[in-house]
Amino acid sequence: MRSALDRLVSWFGFALAAVLLVAAGLLAYGSSFIHSNVEEQLSQQNITMPAVDRLETPAQKEALSKYAGQKMTTGAHAKAFADQYILVHMNTSSNNKTYEEVSGEYMKAVKTAPDAKETKDLGDLRQSLFMGNTLRGMLLNAYAFGTMATVAMWAAIGALLGAIVFFVLGLLGLRHAKRVDPAASA
Numbered sequence: 001m002r003s004a005l006d007r008l009v010s011w012f013g014f015a016l017a018a019v020l021l022v023a024a025g026l027l028a029y030g031s032s033f034i035h036s037n038v039e040e041q042l043s044q045q046n047i048t049m050p051a052v053d054r055l056e057t058p059a060q061k062e063a064l065s066k067y068a069g070q071k072m073t074t075g076a077h078a079k080a081f082a083d084q085y086i087l088v089h090m091n092t093s094s095n096n097k098t099y100e101e102v103s104g105e106y107m108k109a110v111k112t113a114p115d116a117k118e119t120k121d122l123g124d125l126r127q128s129l130f131m132g133n134t135l136r137g138m139l140l141n142a143y144a145f146g147t148m149a150t151v152a153m154w155a156a157i158g159a160l161l162g163a164i165v166f167f168v169l170g171l172l173g174l175r176h177a178k179r180v181d182p183a184a185s186a
Contacts, residue, residue, distance in 0.1 A: 003180045010173030013166045020163035027156035034149035038142050039073045047072040050085060060084045075146020078139035086139075090132040099129040 049067040063084040067077055094102055106126045109119040 003177045006173050006177035006180065010170040010177065013170035013173060017163040017166035017170060020159045020166065024156045024159035024163060027152045027159060031149045031152035031156060034145050034152065038075055038078075038146045038149065042072050042074070042078060042142055045072065047081065049077060049081060057084075057088060060088055075143040075149075078146070079143035082136040082139040082143070086132050086136050090129055090136075094125060094129060099126065099133050102126050102129055 049064060049070045049072060052061070052065055052068045055061045055064055055068075063080045067080060070077070072078060072081060097105075102122060103126050106119070106122040109116065109122050113119050
C-alpha cells in the first residue's frame with residue numbers, strides 16, 4: 001500500500017512539474033515578446049533622452065542623468081522621461097495646472113473674450129498640455145508593459161524552479177517506493 005501511494009504521489013509530482021515547465025515556457029515567451037515589442041515601439045519613436053545640461057531640477061537630474069543622451073528603448077526610460085521631463089515642463093508652463101483646469105479657463109475665455117491674446121495663449125497652452133498628456137500616457141503604457149515583461153520573466157523563473165523541485169521530489173518518491181518492503185507496508 002505504501003509503495004503504491006509513493007508511486008501515485010510521485011507521478012502527480014511529475015505531472016505538476018510538466019505543467020510548471022509548460023507555464024515557465026509560456027511565461028518566458030510572453031516576457032520576451034512584450035520586451036521586444038516595447039523596445040521596438042520605443043525605438044521607432046527615435047526619442048533621445050535629454051543631455052545632463054538640459055536637466056533643470058534635482059529630481060530630473062537624479063532620474064534622468066543615468067540615461068542622458070541614450071536612445072529611449074525601455075519602459076524605465078519611458079517612465080523617467082514621462083514623469084521627470086515631460087511632466088516637469090508641463091507643470092512649469094501651466095503653473096502646475098492640469099489640462100482640465102486650463103481647458104476650463106480657455107472655454108470661459110472663448111465665451112468672454114474670443115479674440116484676446118490671453119485667450120489665444122490659453123488655447124496654445126491647452127494644446128501643449130493635451131499633447132504632453134497624450135505622449136505621457138503612451139510612454140507610461142510602455143513602462144507598464146515593460147514591467148509586465150519583467151514580472152513574467154520572474155514568474156517563468158519561479159515556475160521553472162518549481163518544475164525542477166517537483167521533478168526531483170517525484171524521482172525521490174519513486175526511489176522510496178522501490179525501497180519500501182511490501183510485507184512491512186501491509
